[in-house]
Amino acid sequence: MNQLQLWKDTGAVSLSFDDGSASQLEIAVPTLNQFGLYATFYINPRTETDLAPWREVGLSGHEIGNHTVSHICSRNFGWSNQKSLETTSLAEIEDDILLAEQHLRNLLPEQTERTFCYPCYQNHVGEGLYRQSYVPIVAKHFPAARGTGEAANHPDLTDLHYLTSWIVSGWMSGNDLIQAAKAAMAQKRWIIFVFHGMSPEKPSMWDPASYYHGGGFSGEEFEVLCQFLSHHTEEVQTNTILNVAQQVRQWRATK
Ligand SMILES: [Zn+2]
Secondary structure, eight states: OOSOOBTTTBEEEEEEEETTOHHIIIIIHHHHHHHTOOOEEEEOOOOHHHHHHHHHHHHTTOEEEEOOSSOOBOGGGOOTTOOBGGGOOHHHHHHHHHHHHHHHHHHOTTOOOOOEEOGGGOOEESOGGGOEEOHHHHHHHOSOEEOOOSSOBOTTTSOTTSBOOEEOOTTOOHHHHHHHHHHHHHTTOEEEEEEOOEESSOOOTTOGGGGSTTSOEEHHHHHHHHHHHHHOTTTEEEOOHHHHHHHHHHHHHHO
């Protein structure tokens, strides 16, 4: 970025996409490329055919991040036939993370570093007395990782291995996201938006699916956000989570 210094002069925005859906390839990637913006895509590398299209996305400058192979979440979601975090050990979660890492390195050896994303924003295994954080395992293998939570990330204070994020629902508008970005810009913080599916049309506010995974964020509303970000590069840097995390590390080291 020109002569501007992150944190001194500007805040930062990262656009992140979870679970590697086809709608992200069809709607989000072309829009980002049109506006010259780089984003982070957290995928679950299961088979080679799933992965092939993401190689091109990675080669064009977007970050392809690790979202584990098995995407294990709390059993409270009630998903049948799936392993749950309550019955997973730290060693098993590490194996799942490293298997994904191996697949991603094979897919895109050109990208030597990547960040991690906690499936369902959950960073623990076990329950009750035996519940343990797996953040230290993630911190051993990655420069940064995305969770979710309260305020946008403060460059000095945030835990780089459980970055907070803003979960985008389908009923929100591009302008809602612009307002959130402006608040982060005013405070010189780093806001990370979380998208799941993308949808050609804006879903109804009353569609329960629009509140969570797969609800889809409208491609048109996404364009509104991208246009704003590409027109305000003097006030806000839009970059991958990896690239901003590296700048935070450098900034902390020189303070
Ligand atoms: Zn996910």
